[in-house]
Amino acid sequence: MDSAEQHRAEPDQNAAAVRLSDCIQLIQADLVHANPTPENLGHPVSDVLMYDPMDEWTSIDGRIILAVGTTCGSPDFDQLLHRASNSNAAAVIVKAHGASLEQLRSAAVRNSLAVLVAPDNADWTRLVALARASVMGAAVDSVSGVRLGDLYAFANAAASITSGAASIVDPLGRVLGYSTLPGRPIDELRRVTTLSLQETKPPAFDTDFKIVYASAEAVLIPAVDDEMARLALAVRFGGELLGSIWIIDPGDDKREAALDALDRTAPLAGLHMLHARSASDFGERRNGDLIRTLMDDTIHASFAAAQLGLDPAHGLAVAAFSIVRPETGSLESVREIHRLLHLVTTVCNLQFNTSHSALIGSVVYALLPCEGTTPGPCIGA
Numbered sequence: 199m200d201s202a203e204q205h206r207a208e209p210d211q212n213a214a215a216v217r218l219s220d221c222i223q224l225i226q227a228d229l230v231h232a233n234p235t236p237e238n239l240g241h242p243v244s245d246v247l248m249y250d251p252m253d254e255w256t257s258i259d260g261r262i263i264l265a266v267g268t269t270c271g272s273p274d275f276d277q278l279l280h281r282a283s284n285s286n287a288a289a290v291i292v293k294a295h296g297a298s299l300e301q302l303r304s305a306a307v308r309n310s311l312a313v314l315v316a317p318d319n320a321d322w323t324r325l326v327a328l329a330r331a332s333v334m335g336a337a338v339d340s341v342s343g344v345r346l347g348d349l350y351a352f353a354n355a356a357a358s359i360t361s362g363a364a365s366i367v368d369p370l371g372r373v374l375g376y377s378t379l380p381g382r383p384i385d386e387l388r389r390v391t392t393l394s395l396q397e398t399k400p401p402a403f404d405t406d407f408k409i410v411y412a413s414a415e416a417v418l419i420p421a422v423d424d425e426m427a428r429l430a431l432a433v434r435f436g437g438e439l440l441g442s443i444w445i446i447d448p449g450d451d452k453r454e455a456a457l458d459a460l461d462r463t464a465p466l467a468g469l470h471m472l473h474a475r476s477a478s479d480f481g482e483r484r485n486g487d488l489i490r491t492l493m494d495d496t497i498h499a500s501f502a503a504a505q506l507g508l509d510p511a512h513g514l515a516v517a518a519f520s521i522v523r524p525e526t527g528s529l530e531s532v533r534e535i536h537r538l539l540h541l542v543t544t545v546c547n548l549q550f551n552t553s554h555s556a557l558i559g560s561v562v563y564a565l566l567p568c569e570g571t572t573p574g575p576c577i578g579a
Contacts, residue, residue: 216243216333218288218312221262224332224346224469225325229291230315232302238312243288246329248322249278258285262314262329265290266322270297270305283309291325293318331435331469347473349375353443356463357382360429360456361448366471368441371397372540374474384446385426395544396537401442406430410442416460418453429453431460435468440475443467486556489563506554508565515568517542520561538562 219239222229231239244260251274263282268275270292282290289312294302299315306313316325349366357364357377363384364377373395391397401407406419410430421427427447433440448456491502493516508514519542521534539557546553546564555564 217241218243218262221288221329221332222314225328228317228320230299232299232313232315233306234312238289241288241312243333246326246333248326249290251278255281255285258282258287260286260288262288262333263290264322264326264329265292268292269295270301276305279305279309279311279313283311288312289314291316291329293320327435327472328469331465331472346470349470349474350378351375352467352470353377354379356443356445356460356467359459359463360445361452362429362446362456363388364446365391365444366441366467367397367401367444369401369439370537371400372537373397374441374471382446383426385424387425388446395540407442411439416457418447418457421447429456429460431464431467433464433467433471435472440468440471485554486558489554489556489565490558492565493563506565508554508567513568515566517564517566518561519564535560535562 217239218241221243222231222239242260243262245262247258247261247263249263249265249268251268258281263278265275265278268278275292279290291314292302293316295318302313302315353364353366353375354377356366357379361382363379363382365373365388366375368374373391376392387398397404401411406428409419410417411432413432416429416431419428419430429445429447431443433442443460445456445460447453485506488502488506492499492506492508495502503509503514519538521538535557539555539562542562542564543555546555546566550566553564553566555562557563
């Protein structure tokens with residue numbers, strides 16, 4: 199290992215400790231702090247632990263503990279708070295399940311421990327993913343100020359700290375965000391992919407993507423023909439591949455610093471992508487439910503239109519798109535229909551300010567504004 203690689207592999211021993219308040223801000227999961235005090239908000243955080251009363255009690259110092267399946271007032275909950283406090287845990291996350299905030303605050307104060315209350319309908323799997331990502335992300339301050347989940351703003355921040363044009367791509371090859379800072383050289387491939395919001399070749403069949411996915415660190419992808427060289431990093435969390443970041447190579451004099459910056463921002467990139475995916479999933483489900491109601495439920499159609507910000511009195515057009523494939527239910531067919539949804543959504547958003555798209559079954563529907571109120575057939579493609 200050369201000196202530059204060794205420097206990139208070694209953690210920064212002087213990095214500031216991650217505080218509980220930093221993690222709460224990054225998790226953004228509607229957590230209610232039962233007893234916020236300067237002491238517990240400033241408590242250093244080292245990791246996250248899914249609590250199981252049957253497991254051996256070890257390595258709790260500085261951890262955020264997720265109390266899955268425990269309720270306020272139960273023997274397990276009281277024992278957990280007592281042991282967590284004695285072991286210097288950073289906080290305990292619990293669901294109220296009928297307990298009042300005053301009861302939770304009393305238990306927290308009694309044990310001198312931070313207790314965070316999650317909504318009863320919160321998904322523990324998603325919560326632990328966000329919590330773990332927040333611990334790593336809070337240690338990275340180089341892209342602070344970017345709203346979580348805003349991948350275009352994050353791409354601009356990445357471009358700024360690496361001195362090269364940036365793109366963020368998901369495992370399906372969809373471009374989720376790209377930088378728009380002036381003065382960053384780009385090539386024709388970058389131009390085409392940002393215009394179509396899609397890679398020219400699916401990552402699963404692209405050699406460069408395979409090289410990036412196989413590496414735990416940012417790598418250099420050499421220039422080929424008229425294409426410029428690129429720096430790229432696979433973004434993962436908990437073993438799951440979330441996507442990748444691609445930077446146009448800023449040149450020999452800035453390359454090593456850019457690779458180092460990419461490696462340092464990897465945890466925060468994962469946190470942004472997790473938030474973006476959660477927001478996207480929620481938006482797609484909501485749009486699908488409202489569009490289905492608008493088309494099939496006459497009684498509640500006007501309510502659904504209002505929720506979508508549409509005025510049916512001014513006329514609406516419905517465009518329906520589907521892909522006919524000999525094999526249904528295959529992984530590739532699922533990818534194709536989601537690529538179609540992404541394409542339809544992007545094109546409609548560019549052409550109309552008030553369009554909405556959703557995947558219902560195996561059909562992509564788009565609601566478009568139009569003149570007139572005379573009923574007509576759907577537009578099929």
